[in-house]
Amino acid sequence: MDKTILVDLTKCTGCDMCVDVCSAEKTGSYSEKGTRIQIDKDEARGTFYPLICEQCREHPCVDTCPVQAICYDAELSIFRVDAESCSGCRACERVCPYKGIFVSDGVALKCDLCGGEPRCVKICYPGALRYVDVSKEAILADLEHKLTKLKKIRDDTHGQGDRI
Amino acid sequence: MAREIEFKIADVNLSNHSIRIRTTSRKDFDLYLGSRGLNAKILFEEVPPGIDPLGEHNLLILSAGTFVGVPVPTAGQLTITAKSPATGLYFKSNTGGAWARALKRAGWDAVMLSGISPEPVYLYIEDSQISIRDASSLWGKSVRETTRELHRQLGSRGLDVAVIGPAGENLVVFATIMTSNYHAAGRGGMGAVMGSKRVKAIAVRGSGSHGVENQEALQSEIVKVFERIQRSKKAELYLRYGTAATIEYANESWDLPVNNFQKSHIDQGFNLGGTYLVNNGYMRNGGACSACPISCHKFSTVRSGKYQGFSGGPEYETLAALGAGCGIIDVEAVLKGNELCNDLGLDTISTGGVIQFLIESVERGAVPKDIGGGLDLRWGNGDTLVSLIDSIAYRIGVGDILAKGTRQAAQEVGGESWKWAVQAHGLEQSRVDTRTSKAYALAFAVNPRGPDHLHAQPIAEFGYFPESRRLVERLLGSEKYCDPMATDKKPELVRWHEDMFAITDSLGICSFATTTSYVIDESSILNFLWATFGIEISQEELLKKGQRTVVLERCFNLRENPNHQDILPWRLMNEPVEGGPFKGEKNSVEELREMLSRYYELQGYDLVRGRPTRKLLSSLGLLGNVQGIEQVL
Numbered sequence: 053m054d055k056t057i058l059v060d061l062t063k064c065t066g067c068d069m070c071v072d073v074c075s076a077e078k079t080g081s082y083s084e085k086g087t088r089i090q091i092d093k094d095e096a097r098g099t100f101y102p103l104i105c106e107q108c109r110e111h112p113c114v115d116t117c118p119v120q121a122i123c124y125d126a127e128l129s130i131f132r133v134d135a136e137s138c139s140g141c142r143a144c145e146r147v148c149p150y151k152g153i154f155v156s157d158g159v160a161l162k163c164d165l166c167g168g169e170p171r172c173v174k175i176c177y178p179g180a181l182r183y184v185d186v187s188k189e190a191i192l193a194d195l196e197h198k199l200t201k202l203k204k205i206r207d208d209t210h211g212q213g214d215r216i
Numbered sequence: 217m218a219r220e221i222e223f224k225i226a227d228v229n230l231s232n233h234s235i236r237i238r239t240t241s242r243k244d245f246d247l248y249l250g251s252r253g254l255n256a257k258i259l260f261e262e263v264p265p266g267i268d269p270l271g272e273h274n275l276l277i278l279s280a281g282t283f284v285g286v287p288v289p290t291a292g293q294l295t296i297t298a299k300s301p302a303t304g305l306y307f308k309s310n311t312g313g314a315w316a317r318a319l320k321r322a323g324w325d326a327v328m329l330s331g332i333s334p335e336p337v338y339l340y341i342e343d344s345q346i347s348i349r350d351a352s353s354l355w356g357k358s359v360r361e362t363t364r365e366l367h368r369q370l371g372s373r374g375l376d377v378a379v380i381g382p383a384g385e386n387l388v389v390f391a392t393i394m395t396s397n398y399h400a401a402g403r404g405g406m407g408a409v410m411g412s413k414r415v416k417a418i419a420v421r422g423s424g425s426h427g428v429e430n431q432e433a434l435q436s437e438i439v440k441v442f443e444r445i446q447r448s449k450k451a452e453l454y455l456r457y458g459t460a461a462t463i464e465y466a467n468e469s470w471d472l473p474v475n476n477f478q479k480s481h482i483d484q485g486f487n488l489g490g491t492y493l494v495n496n497g498y499m500r501n502g503g504a505c506s507a508c509p510i511s512c513h514k515f516s517t518v519r520s521g522k523y524q525g526f527s528g529g530p531e532y533e534t535l536a537a538l539g540a541g542c543g544i545i546d547v548e549a550v551l552k553g554n555e556l557c558n559d560l561g562l563d564t565i566s567t568g569g570v571i572q573f574l575i576e577s578v579e580r581g582a583v584p585k586d587i588g589g590g591l592d593l594r595w596g597n598g599d600t601l602v603s604l605i606d607s608i609a610y611r612i613g614v615g616d617i618l619a620k621g622t623r624q625a626a627q628e629v630g631g632e633s634w635k636w637a638v639q640a641h642g643l644e645q646s647r648v649d650t651r652t653s654k655a656y657a658l659a660f661a662v663n664p665r666g667p668d669h670l671h672a673q674p675i676a677e678f679g680y681f682p683e684s685r686r687l688v689e690r691l692l693g694s695e696k697y698c699d700p701m702a703t704d705k706k707p708e709l710v711r712w713h714e715d716m717f718a719i720t721d722s723l724g725i726c727s728f729a730t731t732t733s734y735v736i737d738e739s740s741i742l743n744f745l746w747a748t749f750g751i752e753i754s755q756e757e758l759l760k761k762g763q764r765t766v767v768l769e770r771c772f773n774l775r776e777n778p779n780h781q782d783i784l785p786w787r788l789m790n791e792p793v794e795g796g797p798f799k800g801e802k803n804s805v806e807e808l809r810e811m812l813s814r815y816y817e818l819q820g821y822d823l824v825r826g827r828p829t830r831k832l833l834s835s836l837g838l839l840g841n842v843q844g845i846e847q848v849l
């Protein structure tokens with residue numbers, strides 16, 4: 053069955069260990085470069101959102117790419133970036149609803165599930181990243197979960213927006 | 217082949233706005249491991265005795281731990297070192313957040329500040345570029361406002377900021393330096409030292425990378441530590457409730473200092489604890505420091521009413537100091553107090569301590585009732601707490617006296633008020649009742665900072681958790697030494713905790729991992745050293761590196777004051793616990809002397825005065841490496 057990484061917004065603590073291991077997997081050393089997962093942090097409000105490709109079926113990135121650099125990989129049933137063809141134009145960055153694809157040093161970077169054994173999921177101690185079978189139920193439950201969390205954060209910081 | 221390890225330090229002189237790059241030799245790693253140890257050496261060599269902590273000759277050294285930048289679990293810590301304006305002695309203050317990691321990514325191990333800037337400035341470090349910029353528009357702003365403004369000006373992604381609040385600017389002797397908004401280098405007034413140099417903030421962004429010798433070995437040791445965390449009940453408490461969980465334990469076992477250490481238990485104290493805070497929606501799980509799976513850091517909200525607000529924390533120490541210590545059980549008031557301390561840049565422990573001193577002074581008639589203007593200066597008033605915090609940070613009215621710390625305030629109040637000034641060396645005791653925990657009593661007495669828990673945390677003496685009991689058995693031969701009321705073998709227990717804490721800080725890992733929850737032990741650290749740097753050393757050598765730092769820190773204090781003594785606050789030495797199961801207990805001179813003499817023997821100090829001997833300094837390699845160390849002999 054096809055698999056994907058889903059993000060649980062209630063669990064991420066912003067520790068950045070996923071970023072470390074992803075960059076090490078892709079570049080050989082620990083850094084913020086070359087990583088295919090980033091954490092959008094708003095420390096003042098205490099929110100941490102992992103940004104990673106969730107391998108969505110709508111794939112606007114693929115549709116918008118002017119040079120068809122995002123190609124289907126039948127083995128894992130996902131789309132990958134062909135670094136040779138990518139022109140670094142950032143069109144994909146702008147349309148991705150998950151902010152899960154980002155251009156770094158002129159090339160779009162996107163999660164490729166580490167060939168089926170994603171390192172970030174293994175290192176994520178709080179369990180904010182889950183490697184799951186793709187099903188309609190799983191995706192719907194995930195979206196529901198994200199909505200609830202976003203509403204809760206809005207409530208938590210209600211009226212505090214200006215001060216924080 | 218072990219790699220070359222050198223530390224790169226940005227040496228910033230504020231007086232003439234010059235910046236020099238310094239690199240250390242491999243020897244500094246071999247002797248001190250980095251960060252806290254390295255800072256102690258620099259401070260000893262470059263801060264001459266007798267100087268004014270808030271003058272141009274003091275240094276403020278901010279060092280990222282040696283492991284920071286690679287995913288060694290909990291390795292995100294920063295050690296800030298200076299001569300303290302509160303104590304006039306050596307001080308190191310430690311904090312987490314993500315600042316240390318950003319500094320390392322920018323290619324630096326440390327930033328040291330000397331001199332005094334003519335105008336308020338902030339530093340912006342972006343990789344190898346360091347600029348000193350005008351901060352006149354930031355001066356006066358709160359911690360969050362300043363952080364937000366710098367994020368706005370410099371761009372948010374990858375930026376982290378260490379900042380002082382108004383309290384630091386106004387030289388309150390217990391002002392903090394805050395990183396990542398809510399992480400405090402709280403104790404000892406490091407924020408006042410930064411304020412005296414007129415540095416409002418240090419913003420850092422880095423795009424560099426860190427390699428390790430052996431990624432597989434690192435990964436496999438990470439997995440082992442994860443497994444230990446998973447099994448640890450203490451780590452689970454940290455994850456769920458943060459340090460706030462300790463309130464309930466301490467209150468139930470009559471160990472919670474209430475009303476300035478007059479009492480050990482407070483009715484409805486449960487309402488200040490982690491369980492209550494989480495179950496009632498005040499506190500939620502939150503942010504971890506870099507590379508930390510334990511994630512003890514929380515966020516808290518008061519949704520409505522006069523105490524409405526949002527902040528990081530609160531910690532046990534805050535709930536105990538601003539809450540129970542002031543006789544307050546209205547948790548919303550305490551959360552407001554916590555928010556204000558964080559935002560104005562005040563240490564919650566000392567803030568609580570000095571407010572308690574004031575309330576007791578009023579209670580005993582040592583100061584007039586109206587000393588605070590119209591404030592109701594009795595135990596248990598939340599509005600008073602909130603309003604005093606503000607007046608301390610801005611030094612208004614009675615706040616100006618309190619801003620000098622409890623020791624100085626007692627001198628101004630006069631009479632016998634020193635008896636209820638619960639401080640030693642000028643530092644307010646943290647919220648541990650040392651009368652009912654003897655290893656803590658010894659650890660606090662020998663702490664070069666003064667009586668607090670961040671030099672050695674021998675929590676194993678309580679034997680609450682299996683990890684604690686195993687440690688006590690390993691170190692002392694039997695679990696029977698898990699007895700907080702006994703003095704037997706406590707010097708041995710404290711010695712291990714001191715060395716381990718020094719190693720922990722120097723490497724940038726968290727003391728909650730190596731002590732208190734005991735999920736990272738010596739062999740784990742050795743494996744991380746091997747995986748990261750390809751270095752192989754023995755366990756004995758590792759602990760010796762810790763001891764070297766501990767001894768060097770003491771040497772700084774002995775040079776400042778040849779009569780420096782290992783003492784506890786008067787109240788704990790002389791006034792017994794008032795009620796409960798430990799009624800009548802205290803820290804007597806005899807009891808402390810007995811533990812100290814064994815401690816001195818273990819440490820290799822002169823047995824009468826507790827001073828390092830030539831033999832000790834020579835065997836630790838301090839003689840010949842640290843300039844001027846022979847002055848303390």
